[in-house]
Amino acid sequence: MVGDSLNASAPVASADSGSANVSAVDTEGGWQPAKWPLxxxxxxDNLAAALSSRGFTDGVIRVLSHAAVRPDELRRKLADPAELRVQGGTLLIAETRLWSAAVVPHPANPREYGRRSYALGGAAANLRVLPEPTTSRDGLAELEILVDSPSTLAQRLEDAQGRLAKENPLGEDVAVDGVLQPLTVVPMTVRHRDGxxxxxxxIAADGSSRISAVxxxxxxxxxxVAYEWSSDSRRGERLYEVDEKGARVFSSGGEPRELTDALVRHAYNGESTTGFPPAAGFTAASRHWADVRAKVEELTKAVEAMAVVPVDEGGRSLVERDGWDDAQxxxxxxxxxxxxxxxxAWADTYDFNRQAAQEQADEDQAS
Structure with a gap:
């Protein structure tokens, strides 16, 4: 049976089949893939920061950081990538495991050239020829492709999956053993003429048949995968838990129950509800305190990052020279x-209670 993650190797990402603390299991229904936690x-976020420091565009940073099954592992491997010499240069490869729902087959797969109908083929032409991807205009380790509209690429992707699954059928093998050989995955930005x-x-630069089978x-x-699941349209919006009828679920305090990371992982992994973190008491407050510390650290880093933004490349800090809007x-x-x-106020209360407890203890000892 195929799982929802796969092995991939690429100038940015790849994966090996072995991993700590997660393994496949044998059940009455046969071999089952490992269930990877979110x-x-x-x-x-840490992986996104590491990718940002290497100059990737924001869109690629987002899809790649969310595609990694183990982002901590990929972040470490980015620091020491493997090198692969190719014609005209050297690829830097980081091996990791990616979610299969984050990778698509190569939309301009050279294997398709023999069956494409070109403009001179007449009215029977049913496939539009996509241009070959080109190097990023900004010289980044990314590809770019220009298509007429989203429907152009969507049709090509759907056609490629159907054709590859039919002409190079790997479904039965993948269903039994999963994807055994790594895919070569590269980031590509699709630009549209219609705006x-x-x-x-x-995209799977190598392994389009395998990802199509999955x-x-x-x-x-x-x-x-290309235009809906990887969409950034909900970025920054809060999500709330709903019941079976679609109505919001409210907390004991009457507030809508926000879908936190912990709640999402709980729902995804199917763990017992007894594993839910407590909503009251010192343990619950401690979780929020950890969140406060993390947010303060984020704020500190954000201020420091803004402080070093130059007026122009290699120049003086913009905010040191011009300052910033005083009202903001x-x-x-x-x-x-x-x-x-x-x-x-919390610190004062804690100190007051501590002194009161000490005085009470002294009185009890004296009596």
Whole structure:
């Protein structure tokens, strides 16, 4: 039976089949793939930061950081990639495991050239020829392809999956053993002549038949992978838990129950609800305190990053030279001051209670 993750190797990502603490199991129904847990948000964010430092575009950073089954592993391997000499240069390869729903077959697969109908073929032409991907205009380790519209690429991806699954049938083998050999996966940004937003993708430069077999078995439509599942349209919006009728679920305090990372992982992994983190008490407060510390660290890093943005490349810091809008800064400092006063009040309360407890203990000892 095929799983929802696969092995991949690429100038950015690849994967080996072995992994700590996760293994396949034998059941009455036969071999079953390992159930990989969703990675923590902090691990995804750390991988995104590592990719950003290497100059990838924002779209590719997003799809690649979310595609990694073990983002912490990929982040470490980025620091020491393998080298592969190819004609005209050297590829830097990091091996890791990717979610199969994050990779699509090569839309301009050279294997298809023999069956494509070209413009001179007459009215029977049913396939549009896609141009070969080119190197990023900014000289990054990414590919680019220009198509007429999203429907052009969507049709090509769907046709490629159907044709590859039919002419190079690997479905039965993949269903039994999974994907055994790694795929070569590279990032590619799709640009559209009709003005539609660019779509960052991870394409199988080698292994289109294998990923097509996986998608066919799991009933994944590559066009949805490209234009729906990888969409950034919900970025920044909060999600809330709903019941079977679609109505929001409210907490004991009457607030909508937000879908936190912990809740999503719980639902995804199917673990017992007894594993839910407590919503009250010191343990619950400690989880929020850890979140406060993490957010303060993020704020500190964001301020430091903004402080070094130059006026122009290699120049002086922009904010040191020009400063920043005083009204915006005043509003932010007012919000920070409110939090600072609240934290100070908690510290005073803790100190007061500690002194009261010590005085009570002294009285008890004296009596």
């Amino acid at each position: 990675p923590r948000v902090s691990a995804v 539609y937003r660019s779509a960052p993708l991870l 998608h066919d078995l799991l009933d994944y439509a590559p066009s949805k 800064i005043a509003e932010l400092r007012w919000r920070l001051d409110r939090s600072d006063r609240k934290l100070a």
